Amino acid sequence: MRAKSLKAFCEKYKPKYAVRTSMSDYREQEWMTNIPLYNIDRIKEYLEQ
Numbered sequence: 883m884r885a886k887s888l889k890a891f892c893e894k895y896k897p898k899y900a901v902r903t904s905m906s907d908y909r910e911q912e913w914m915t916n917i918p919l920y921n922i923d924r925i926k927e928y929l930e931q
Contacts, residue, residue: 885902885914888900888902888914889913889914892913892914899915899929900913900914900915901914901915901916901917901925901928901929902914902915902916902917903916903917903918903919903922903925904916904918904919905918905919906918908921915928
């Protein structure tokens with residue numbers, strides 16, 4: 883799965899967090915974290931870390 887527009891946004895505006903929600907498993911990358919849709923209720927916990 884690719885997030886080209888999200889990556890372009892991050893390169894331009896340099897946000898503190900980049901979070902994508904999808905059907906894929908949880909995954910942390912250098913520039914983005916993928917949170918699975920079944921775990922969306924825990925997104926606030928991630929952002930508070």
